């Protein structure tokens with residue numbers, strides 16, 4: 001299995017300015033409390049390894065995160081179903097703020113720093129593992145900039161955006177791209193897709209096994225799936241835990257561990273070709289959290305290192321995290337058996 005490391009120098013504030021991120025999180029907390037009906041919540045076993053054992057951890061927005069003693073995955077249980085989550089992303093003030101303010105004002109940086117590297121990843125890996133691939137599907141497209149950039153990939157002659165959760169202007173897309181809004185169980189015939197991408201989609205999906213089995217069904221044997229998400233086993237998440245600013249529902253309903261996400265792929269009949277954690281913000285996130293909230297206690301070693309090793313030491317530590325699959329941003333490429 002392959003892993004890649006990315007050395008780039010930019011700040012998380014370029015793509016998520018702190019003030020706008022705080023406004024978004026506050027809206028999300030209010031919306032989660034107002035829009036989800038708790039009597040419809042469903043219990044959920046570990047979305048990674050499938051185990052029913054769990055340990056209580058912490059609450060965010062009045063929902064309970066539990067963790068798996070076997071694989072270290074972190075998830076919300078009980079949880080809203082996918083229909084409720086879909087309505088949340090269509091109508092919540094938080095999501096409208098994300099789409100119309102945060103996403104727009106950071107669009108240029110997002111394209112350059114996040115979207116285009118993912119497009120390159122898809123193009124290069126497809127060339128390497130499935131050079132005759134023709135039909136590409138992105139599931140749950142979250143930003144219109146993704147829609148535009150993915151539609152422009154010349155590598156595939158057919159592109160489909162399946163159940164996007166943002167509004168997309170079809171006029172902004174390349175001609176070979178269709179938008180399909182249909183339940184994932186009915187969308188796309190079996191074996192009709194060569195490559196699928198799901199960017200942070202598993203993070204906010206309630207029925208994980210359903211989503212994975214339908215993705216597998218659509219893919220032809222040998223087809224590729226590209227997945228990104230936030231990982232519970234990353235340095236900032238493990239260090240900050242209940243104080244980690246980016247762990248809240250429904251955006252992070254599931255926070256897989258490296259082991260949990262690998263087991264999810266394998267138990268759905270995929271071979272993992274690449275697992276990387278090319279995140280760049282773990283150390284920065286811990287520093288920011290400690291600076292803005294002096295009540296947060298981090299282990300003595302972490303506190304010492306961050307205070308005394310300067311920017312270059314912190315950069316080398318971030319590279320160490322990437323090289324050992326210990327950053328909290330993960331990407332997986334797997335192939336249908």
Ligand SMILES: [Zn+2]
Pocket residue numbers: 046047048049050051068069070071072073260
């Ligand atoms: Zn597990």
